[in-house]
Amino acid sequence: MRQETIENYLKTIYHLSSHNTLIVSNQKIAGKLHLNPATVTEGVKKLHELKYVVYEKSYGTRLTAAGIKLTLDIIRRHRIWETYLAKELGFGWDEVHAIAEELEHVNNVKLINKLAAILGNPIYDPHGDPIPDEKGNIQKSNFIKLSEAKLGLNYIVMGVTDHSTTFLKYLEKHHLIIGARLNIIAIEDFDNSILLVCKKKEVSISSKASACIIVQTI
Amino acid sequence: MRQETIENYLKTIYHLSSHNTLIVSNQKIAGKLHLNPATVTEGVKKLHELKYVVYEKSYGTRLTAAGIKLTLDIIRRHRIWETYLAKELGFGWDEVHAIAEELEHVNNVKLINKLAAILGNPIYDPHGDPIPDEKGNIQKSNFIKLSEAKLGLNYIVMGVTDHSTTFLKYLEKHHLIIGARLNIIAIEDFDNSILLVCKKKEVSISSKASACIIVQTI
DNA sequence: TTATTAATTTAGGCATCCCAAAAAGAAAAT
DNA sequence: ATTTTCTTTTTGGGATGCCTAAATTAATAA
Numbered sequence: 001m002r003q004e005t006i007e008n009y010l011k012t013i014y015h016l017s018s019h020n021t022l023i024v025s026n027q028k029i030a031g032k033l034h035l036n037p038a039t040v041t042e043g044v045k046k047l048h049e050l051k052y053v054v055y056e057k058s059y060g061t062r063l064t065a066a067g068i069k070l071t072l073d074i075i076r077r078h079r080i081w082e083t084y085l086a087k088e089l090g091f092g093w094d095e096v097h098a099i100a101e102e103l104e105h106v107n108n109v110k111l112i113n114k115l116a117a118i119l120g121n122p123i124y125d126p127h128g129d130p131i132p133d134e135k136g137n138i139q140k141s142n143f144i145k146l147s148e149a150k151l152g153l154n155y156i157v158m159g160v161t162d163h164s165t166t167f168l169k170y171l172e173k174h175h176l177i178i179g180a181r182l183n184i185i186a187i188e189d190f191d192n193s194i195l196l197v198c199k200k201k202e203v204s205i206s207s208k209a210s211a212c213i214i215v216q217t218i
Numbered sequence: 219m220r221q222e223t224i225e226n227y228l229k230t231i232y233h234l235s236s237h238n239t240l241i242v243s244n245q246k247i248a249g250k251l252h253l254n255p256a257t258v259t260e261g262v263k264k265l266h267e268l269k270y271v272v273y274e275k276s277y278g279t280r281l282t283a284a285g286i287k288l289t290l291d292i293i294r295r296h297r298i299w300e301t302y303l304a305k306e307l308g309f310g311w312d313e314v315h316a317i318a319e320e321l322e323h324v325n326n327v328k329l330i331n332k333l334a335a336i337l338g339n340p341i342y343d344p345h346g347d348p349i350p351d352e353k354g355n356i357q358k359s360n361f362i363k364l365s366e367a368k369l370g371l372n373y374i375v376m377g378v379t380d381h382s383t384t385f386l387k388y389l390e391k392h393h394l395i396i397g398a399r400l401n402i403i404a405i406e407d408f409d410n411s412i413l414l415v416c417k418k419k420e421v422s423i424s425s426k427a428s429a430c431i432i433v434q435t436i
Numbered sequence: 437t438t439a440t441t442a443a444t445t446t447a448g449g450c451a452t453c454c455c456a457a458a459a460a461g462a463a464a465a466t
Numbered sequence: 467a468t469t470t471t472c473t474t475t476t477t478g479g480g481a482t483g484c485c486t487a488a489a490t491t492a493a494t495a496a
Contacts, residue, residue, distance in 0.1 A: 001482080001483090002482085002483090005482095005483080025443075025444090026443080026444065026445090027442090027443065027444080035483095035484075035485095036484070036485060036486080037443075037444065037445085038444080038445070038446080038484090038485075038486080038487095039483070039484055039485075040444095041444065041445055041446085042445095042482095042483075042484085043483085046482095057444085057445080057491095058443080058444055058445075058490090058491060058492065059492095085329075089329070089332050089333070089336075090332065091328075091329075091332075099324070099326050099329060102323075102324045102326075103321070103324055105320075106317070106320045106321055106324075108317050108320075110309075110313075111303075111307070111309075111317060114307050114308065114309075115307075118307075219452080219453090220452085220453090223452095223453080243473075243474085244473080244474065244475090245472095245473065245474080253453095253454075253455095254454070254455055254456075255473075255474065255475085256454085256455070256456080256457095256474085256475070256476080256477095257453070257454055257455070258474095259474065259475055259476085260452095260453080260454090261453090264452095275474085275475080276460090276461060276462070276473080276474055276475075277462095277474095
């Protein structure tokens with residue numbers, strides 16, 4: 001798979017998943033990339049093999065840690081170039097996106113870091129979007145997936161990323177509705193399942209389910 | 219044919235032909251691009267269809283006017299980036315080539331002209347190679363192909379670009395050896411053949427032959 | 437629950453870009 | 467002038483990336 005193709009898929013998946021919290025459908029990816037859904041099925045299969053995403057048949061796709069890291073690299077390059085084009089080379093904010101779209105594929109860490117340094121290592125680009133740093137740290141909301149929750153902390157359920165009937169029924173059964181408060185009491189090393197207390201009852205949530213529940217620290 | 223593939227072929231042909239005066243063999247192109255000669259046969263056929271080169275089977279390839287223009291665009295981008303990377307971004311001369319090799323494929327006239335303006339529209343890059351201007355003008359030697367010679371002027375034969383026995387015999391017959399002095403007395407609109415005087419004899423040279431003879435004004 | 441609608445995947449096909457090996461052609465050497 | 471050597475082209479085939487149409491699967495509505 002060509003590097004540019006990989007990068008375009010990952011960027012699309014990242015943006016469609018609202019900063020990497022949602023599971024993304026083939027149709028949405030196909031729409032953004034102007035590809036046929038059948039093509040996207042092939043594409044996400046290959047990205048899965050490359051370990052950049054987890055793709056489950058007839059279900060959807062989400063980025064892996066490696067996928068997120070690469071995507072943030074691309075976004076960093078894109079936003080640093082946008083900022084440099086606007087601030088140092090006098091381009092209008094309306095012009096910079098299209099040029100950055102091409103420049104972002106040139107992967108040279110020293111070059112991007114040099115441009116960033118000249119700009120004073122900005123954290124936001126001209127459009128107000130956050131620029132990841134070299135390590136992939138980015139200013140973001142404190143919405144996380146339940147699968148990323150930490151032991152002992154309290155959370156509130158903010159939403160879900162899977163709207164299938166079976167999943168919603170599963171949540172209802174465990175009272176994991178929007179607004180529900182949770183306390184994490186154990187995280188199993190074995191299968192990454194999460195043991196939590198909700199409505200004074202202990203519930204064990206599989207890693208698959210916890211990756212579809214969006215929570216916020218309280 | 220992908221734009222990047224086209225550009226890599228044209229650059230290679232340009233450089234192998236010593237600034238576009240020589241006919242280039244498939245083998246040479248294959249060597250530079252690390253491709254199989256069979257692949258290059260296909261490649262130059264397509265470039266011929268695209269009117270960027272004239273390819274003659276079992277003979278060789280040379281750039282057309284359109285091919286030269288595009289190539290000079292690419293060389294301009296490459297050399298402007300090299301200069302910008304070295305002078306404005308503090309990269310070493312040894313580092314700039316590899317980065318420029320990628321940046322050169324981003325085709326945005328305004329961007330390159332902006333960088334050139336910042337640099338003071340340089341005519342030479344850090345390596346001393348000439349930078350074409352926006353219109354494709356480039357500092358070059360006064361060696362030209364006989365096919366580009368002008369009516370009425372005098373020239374001296376400096377070399378040939380085709381070393382086949384049949385061609386060399388043809389030249390010998392007309393006394394067109396290296397060092398021979400020529401005066402152009404007519405250029406036929408019909409077939410671009412050139413009528414010239416050499417050793418006090420009138421000789422008509424076909425456009426194909428005149429494209430293989432390198433001359434210099436005297 | 438079943439029927440309908442929508443999304444996804446499979447299957448088959450086409451174009452591109454690459455290769456190796458065989459065949460053809462041109463150049464060089466005897 | 468003929469053989470040998472080198473280059474180029476042809477042939478056939480593999481991998482990729484894209485498509486359409488048909489089949490499957492999931493979601494929604496009745």
